[in-house]
Amino acid sequence: xxxxxxxxxxxxxxxxxxxxxxxxxxxxxxxxxxxxxxxxxxxxxxxxxxxxxxxxxxxxxxxxxxxxxxxxxxxxxxxxxxxxxxxxxxxxxxxxxxxxxxxxxxxxxxxxxxxxxxxxxxxxxxxxxxxxxxxxxxxxxxxxxxxxxxxxxxxxxxxxxxxxxxxxxxxxxxxxxxxxxxxxxxxxxxxxxxxxxxxxxxxxxxxxxxxxxxxxxxxxxxxxxxxxxxxxxxxxxxxxxxxxxxxxxxxxxxxxxxxxxxxxxxxxxxxxxxxxxxxxxxxxxxxxxxxxxxxxxxxxxxxxxxxxxxxxxxxxxxxxxxxxxxxxxxxxxxxxxx
Numbered sequence: 001x002x003x004x005x006x007x008x009x010x011x012x013x014x015x016x017x018x019x020x021x022x023x024x025x026x027x028x029x030x031x032x033x034x035x036x037x038x039x040x041x042x043x044x045x046x047x048x049x050x051x052x053x054x055x056x057x058x059x060x061x062x063x064x065x066x067x068x069x070x071x072x073x074x075x076x077x078x079x080x081x082x083x084x085x086x087x088x089x090x091x092x093x094x095x096x097x098x099x100x101x102x103x104x105x106x107x108x109x110x111x112x113x114x115x116x117x118x119x120x121x122x123x124x125x126x127x128x129x130x131x132x133x134x135x136x137x138x139x140x141x142x143x144x145x146x147x148x149x150x151x152x153x154x155x156x157x158x159x160x161x162x163x164x165x166x167x168x169x170x171x172x173x174x175x176x177x178x179x180x181x182x183x184x185x186x187x188x189x190x191x192x193x194x195x196x197x198x199x200x201x202x203x204x205x206x207x208x209x210x211x212x213x214x215x216x217x218x219x220x221x222x223x224x225x226x227x228x229x230x231x232x233x234x235x236x237x238x239x240x241x242x243x244x245x246x247x248x249x250x251x252x253x254x255x256x257x258x259x260x261x262x263x264x265x266x267x268x269x270x271x272x273x274x275x276x277x278x279x280x281x282x283x284x285x286x287x288x289x290x291x292x293x294x295x296x297x298x299x300x301x302x303x304x305x306x307x308x309x310x311x312x313x314x315x316x317x318x319x320x321x322x323x324x325x326x327x328x329x330x331x332x333x334x335x336x337x338x
Contacts, residue, residue, distance in 0.1 A: 002043035011039040022047055061091045062304060063111045065104060067122040067147070067190075069096040071218070071248060072276040073293055074122075077146065080297025081120060088305050090117055099124055099190070099217065108132045111141070118142040118304040125189060142307040142314075146300035147192065156307065158300040158319045162192050165289040165323040166199020169243045169271050172287070172325055177335035178241040178269060179208045184226040184253070185245025186215035193218075193245045196273060196289075200243055211239055218245055223252020230268060231260040240335045241269035247279045250286050254330070258283070265333040275326050285328035292321050 008015045013036060020028050021036040028036070039045075062085060066074045078094060085092045093116065097104040101124045111119055112135070119141060121133070133143050137155065145157040173181055183200055185193040201210055213229060215222045226249060230238055244250040250272030257264050264270055264284045272279055275290035299319055307314040 002045045004045070004047075007036065007039045007043055007045050010043060011035045060089070061093050061114070061116045062301065062308075063114070063116040063119045064092060064094045065097050065107050065111075065119070065121040066094065067097060067124065068099055068218075069094075070098075071246065071274075072278065073246065073274040073291070076276070076293035077297035077300075080294035080299070081301045082297075083294070084298045084301035084305065090305070097122075097124055099187075101125060105132065108136070112136055112139065115139075116141060118144070118308045120144050120146050120300050120304060122147045140311070142304055142311070144300050144304045144307075146296060154316070156300075156303040156316050156318065158296055158303065158321075160291045160296065160321045160323050162195035162323075163199040163202070165273060165291075166196040166201075166243075167203050168199075168323060168325045169196070169273070169289055170200040170203035172327060172331065173241045173243065173269065173271060174203065174208075176241070176269065176331055176333075179205075179335065180211075180239045180241075181208065182211040182213055182226075182230065182239040182242040183245070184213040184215060184223070184242055184249055185218065187217070188214065196243075196245050213242075215245075215249070218249050220248050220252040220255070223249035223254075224256045225252075227253040227256025227260070231256060231262055239268070241265075241271065241331070244270065244272045247272035247274045247276045247286065247288055250288070250330075251278060251282060254282055254284060254286065265330050266336060269333065269335070270330040280326075280328065282330075284330050287328045287331040288326050290324045290326050296321060 004015055004018050008018045013032060017032060018036055021033055025033055064081060068074060082092055095107050097107060104124050119136060123145065136143055143155050148157055148159055183197050185197060188194050204210055213226050230242065242253060244253060250270050253270050254264055257268055262268060270286060272286050272288040275288040279286040279288045303317060
């Protein structure tokens with residue numbers, strides 16, 4: 001591979017001028033800029049990023065530890081992260097904790113060794129890795145929690161008001177006449193799941209039974225399990241509506257209702273959360289609570305980069321976005337009467 005010295009020799013300039021072309025082109029005269037770039041192209045020169053990082057003492061990479069990359073919600077969040085990172089000319093390194101606390105701990109150890117510019121994380125447990133995260137911060141690696149409540153005031157966080165999301169779901173279902181409502185979600189160690197359930201419960205009346213169906217995770221497969229449990233109940237005991245903790249679960253419920261010959265929403269109304277693209281595209285378009293996914297990721301990355309670039313002047317912020325109800329066919333019919 002060609003070196004920066006060879007580029008300088010071919011362009012007839014100093015090594016310092018080539019460095020300016022690569023890092024501060026605005027200070028280089030146009031003719032010189034043109035000569036150096038021609039030399040780079042002719043030699044096929046590629047700068048040594050590892051050497052730059054070694055000199056700087058940290059990489060030009062931000063790390064992301066996502067909770068569950070099987071969920072399209074996190075893919076959309078990452079689009080927002082990448083948009084902010086591309087604008088700042090930094091690289092994004094993504095890992096999946098898969099909701100496993102031990103794996104998350106191992107990933108945090110790895111990131112500490114890599115000396116990233118900063119770290120974005122959705123913790124498996126909001127307080128479980130606090131000591132490790134504080135250690136990263138003490139080493140000059142800023143941490144921003146995304147899709148996570150800021151239970152500690154020591155750093156930035158970006159989240160959506162999940163209690164409000166649950167309330168919006170409950171109010172919508174009650175407006176449609178539903179009084180026998182089920183909530184399907186889990187595990188309840190995940191803050192978002194708990195708050196969505198609590199928001200729903202807060203708007204139900206004292207005589208409105210809430211059936212809670214606890215799940216080990218939030219997937220289409222567990223959604224089908226929910227559908228089977230509901231479909232197997234006698235009609236007079238069956239909930240008339242189910243609020244699912246995410247859209248993957250709601251898609252699974254819809255699949256099982258279709259398989260059993262039950263109508264959505266006439267026999268069961270279904271309401272999901274996240275408003276992923278598959279929700280609106282389902283055979284019966286699914287109502288959902290929308291989160292501003294890309295905006296959430298972009299804001300989290302911008303806060304991280306602000307702190308990385310100006311650690312002394314940066315002020316920590318907790319940004320809470322508001323969810324919106326997207327009402328579609330799956331909750332369009334009024335509650336059935338038995």
